Amino acid sequence: MTAPAARGMLELIGNTPLVQVTCFDTAGSELWVKLESHNPGGSIKDRIGLSMITAAERDGRLKPGGHLIEATAGNTGLGLALVAALRGYKLTLVVPDKMSQEKVTHLKALGAQVIWTRSDVGKGHPAYYQDMAQRIAGESGALYVNQFENPANPLAHETTTGPEIWAQTGGRLDAIVCGVGSGGTITGLSRYFARVAPAVEMVLADPRGSVLAGYVATGTVGIAGSWLVEGIGEDFVPPICDLSRVKTAYVIDDAEAFSTVRMLLAKAGILAGTSSGTAIAAAVRYCRDRARGAGPGKVIAIVADSGAKYLSKAYRDEWLADQGLLPRPGFGDLRDVVARRAGDAQLVAVAPDDALRVAYARMRLHDVSQLPVMDRGALTGIVDESDLLVAAMAGDRAFERPVREVMTTKVETLAPGAALADLVAVLDRGLVGVVVDKGQLFGLVTRIDLVNYLRRRAVGA
Numbered sequence: 001m002t003a004p005a006a007r008g009m010l011e012l013i014g015n016t017p018l019v020q021v022t023c024f025d026t027a028g029s030e031l032w033v034k035l036e037s038h039n040p041g042g043s044i045k046d047r048i049g050l051s052m053i054t055a056a057e058r059d060g061r062l063k064p065g066g067h068l069i070e071a072t073a074g075n076t077g078l079g080l081a082l083v084a085a086l087r088g089y090k091l092t093l094v095v096p097d098k099m100s101q102e103k104v105t106h107l108k109a110l111g112a113q114v115i116w117t118r119s120d121v122g123k124g125h126p127a128y129y130q131d132m133a134q135r136i137a138g139e140s141g142a143l144y145v146n147q148f149e150n151p152a153n154p155l156a157h158e159t160t161t162g163p164e165i166w167a168q169t170g171g172r173l174d175a176i177v178c179g180v181g182s183g184g185t186i187t188g189l190s191r192y193f194a195r196v197a198p199a200v201e202m203v204l205a206d207p208r209g210s211v212l213a214g215y216v217a218t219g220t221v222g223i224a225g226s227w228l229v230e231g232i233g234e235d236f237v238p239p240i241c242d243l244s245r246v247k248t249a250y251v252i253d254d255a256e257a258f259s260t261v262r263m264l265l266a267k268a269g270i271l272a273g274t275s276s277g278t279a280i281a282a283a284v285r286y287c288r289d290r291a292r293g294a295g296p297g298k299v300i301a302i303v304a305d306s307g308a309k310y311l312s313k314a315y316r317d318e319w320l321a322d323q324g325l326l327p328r329p330g331f332g333d334l335r336d337v338v339a340r341r342a343g344d345a346q347l348v349a350v351a352p353d354d355a356l357r358v359a360y361a362r363m364r365l366h367d368v369s370q371l372p373v374m375d376r377g378a379l380t381g382i383v384d385e386s387d388l389l390v391a392a393m394a395g396d397r398a399f400e401r402p403v404r405e406v407m408t409t410k411v412e413t414l415a416p417g418a419a420l421a422d423l424v425a426v427l428d429r430g431l432v433g434v435v436v437d438k439g440q441l442f443g444l445v446t447r448i449d450l451v452n453y454l455r456r457r458a459v460g461a
């Protein structure tokens with residue numbers, strides 16, 4: 001079927017594809033995913049960006065050229081920024097500092113003003129992103145959009161997402177699995193299906209650390225922890241979030257969510273965001289539980305956004321390793337501090353005859369400040385930013401010189417069994433730690449690698 005020609009990007013919001021996924025063991029159930037990543041801003045939040053701004057225009061709270069402010073984990077900001085840009089509104093966003101750079105870069109490029117705040121504080125703290133947005137709205141006279149209390153948020157899903165799923169499944173479905181950020185999706189879908197097909201189950205997918213699954217199970221709100229999946233999970237139950245139709249909830253940890261989205265891309269070709277990993281892992285569990293109860297069914301999971309927003313995180317092994325989420329052998333010694341192991345082909349290196357411009361390009365590309373210089377598998381030196389700087393100051397043709405001429409050959413190596421204090425002593429002298437195991441380079445250790453290692457150890461990852 002040919003899609004109709006659109007008169008602008010706002011017409012392309014919604015009407016997203018529904019695709020069957022067969023790469024997971026669903027014990028006989030059909031698993032389908034609703035690709036909200038196909039919205040113009042790359043997420044389900046385009047729907048509410050449009051509905052909340054349209055509602056504010058309609059009831060006169062938003063005048064031509066007006067100023068909007070929102071507290072957002074990114075996607076709602078993008079949805080609002082898209083609509084604000086096309087309709088001529090100013091937009092300010094308060095964003096917690098765990099958000100991916102891709103989202104924030106996208107927001108700024110769309111013209112939004114971004115104010116960073118802390119992600120490690122809860123409701124009631126002045127730096128909490130929602131409290132901060134509300135305060136700035138009060139001071140500046142901007143309209144606080146507040147997706148957490150805005151009825152136009154669930155309404156968008158009740159009037160668009162729900163009817164689309166109903167039409168796309170031909171009215172044959174048993175359950176919808178999704179996460180909760182503001183609760184707009186689950187609330188809107190609950191309301192729609194309560195009307196048209198009350199037997200359709202609403203299933204919550206919740207990151208480990210969020211209070212919502214516990215709330216569904218016990219009716220009480222526990223103490224929140226932290227998680228890395230973005231966009232879903234909460235430390236409170238948002239005012240618009242109606243979980244009364246949710247009887248089943250699954251708690252999914254970060255490692256399972258990330259391995260699930262990686263599998264979804266590798267086996268089904270779907271580049272989905274991290275919250276989709278939580279939703280699909282929960283959907284798979286739900287399917288397997290059905291096999292022991294109601295029997296095979298047709299289950300829909302929501303792919304709320306695109307994995308393009310997380311390429312530098314969940315889709316990068318180095319990032320997963322930094323978070324302690326990449327299953328790989330631990331040694332109980334200095335080798336565990338090495339982020340990029342030579343043996344895993346993760347180590348970025350140069351050869352002695354490479355030109356300095358090659359070393360420079362590799363440092364920039366991989367975001368590292370030094371490189372081991374490897375000659376036929378053996379470590380012969382280290383070249384770092386200060387070597388490049390000294391060479392560059394010395395002449396215009398510096399970048400054509402071979403690495404061999406500027407590298408440091410006096411490399412102090414550490415054996416795997418060396419103490420952390422020995423490593424710290426090397427770092428304190430301004431050098432990089434070089435871990436050599438049985439004559440072979442195992443990898444380099446920088447200050448930030450050591451910090452990451454100590455943080456992983458502190459959280460027990």
Ligand SMILES: Cc1ncc(COP(=O)(O)O)c(C=O)c1O
Binds near residue numbers: 043
């Ligand atoms: C990536 C992602 N997944 C899922 C959700 C959940 O949506 P809702 O706010 O409708 O609960 C959001 C929203 O915050 C999101 O950004």
